[in-house]
Amino acid sequence: MYRYETHLHTAPASKCARASVRENLTFYKSVGYDGVFITNHFLDGNVGCDKSLPYGEQLDFYLADYEEGRAIGREIGLKVFFGVELSHGGTDFLVYGLDGDWYRAHPEIMDMKKSAELPYLREAGALVIQAHPFREAGYIDHIRLFPRCIEGVEVVNACRTPFENHMAEIYAAEYGLLRFAGSDNHRAGGQTDLAGMECKTPVTDEADFIDRVRTGQARIFTWTHDTEGTI
Numbered sequence: 275m276y277r278y279e280t281h282l283h284t285a286p287a288s289k290c291a292r293a294s295v296r297e298n299l300t301f302y303k304s305v306g307y308d309g310v311f312i313t314n315h316f317l318d319g320n321v322g323c324d325k326s327l328p329y330g331e332q333l334d335f336y337l338a339d340y341e342e343g344r345a346i347g348r349e350i351g352l353k354v355f356f357g358v359e360l361s362h363g364g365t366d367f368l369v370y371g372l373d374g375d376w377y378r379a380h381p382e383i384m385d386m387k388k389s390a391e392l393p394y395l396r397e398a399g400a401l402v403i404q405a406h407p408f409r410e411a412g413y414i415d416h417i418r419l420f421p422r423c424i425e426g427v428e429v430v431n432a433c434r435t436p437f438e439n440h441m442a443e444i445y446a447a448e449y450g451l452l453r454f455a456g457s458d459n460h461r462a463g464g465q466t467d468l469a470g471m472e473c474k475t476p477v478t479d480e481a482d483f484i485d486r487v488r489t490g491q492a493r494i495f496t497w498t499h500d501t502e503g504t505i
Contacts (some may be wrong), residue, residue, distance in 0.1 A: 275472040276308040278483070279497060280357070281368060281405065281428070281456025287339035289322040293462035295342045300350055301463040305499060306439040308476055309353030311483075312340050313368055313456075318384065319361030329381045337374045355480050359405065362388045364414035366405040367424065368456070369395055371484050392423035401484045405453045406431040408441040419445065424454030426487070430494055432467040433458040452487060455494040469496045 323335040344488040347354035427446035455469040471492040486492040
């Protein structure tokens with residue numbers, strides 16, 4: 275099986291990340307992954323740049339980690355795909371299938387409510403997954419669900435509790451949404467528990483991955499590894 279990390283944060287694009295692009299990609303290559311999606315916090319979330327800068331300059335900073343990742347991926351033989359994680363008050367969404375040029379051409383998304391932005395992204399061809407929908411934390415005022423605006427649910431997030439993931443499973447089942455998984459990795463090999471999607475044959479690009487998720491050709495996997503000596 276070919277394994278893919280679908281939820282990965284790198285420094286410095288994600289302010290909360292604790293490992294660089296190279297540290298992350300070297301780790302995933304060392305444990306046999308075929309590819310990763312770099313899904314850093316977008317400009318509406320915990321991004322590492324100065325938010326007072328013009329949109330285009332913020333986007334340049336944001337995309338730099340992905341561009342670095344592509345170069346490193348070619349160097350070490352690991353596929354690197356593009357995604358984003360949108361945010362609103364602790365409610366997050368993973369978005370796949372739109373590239374940097376699309377985001378550069380659509381600064382209007384920064385002024386949209388999520389209830390309008392998510393369908394807008396889907397109309398443009400994106401796969402939208404609500405990440406860790408039942409996450410509880412002190413900075414999250416309340417849980418928000420967007421079942422009519424998304425296509426799938428992260429029912430396994432390697433950083434969340436079994437209860438939170440179980441509630442996400444119920445949410446997906448009751449609304450007939452796609453089931454999805456990711457590690458939400460901020461620490462490269464320092465993350466003990468991992469999760470993602472695996473396929474019988476290699477994924478070629480983001481569109482291919484989306485098709486496999488939608489048609490059930492990608493399935494959830496979980497894995498725990500020894501972090502001794504890793505970042």
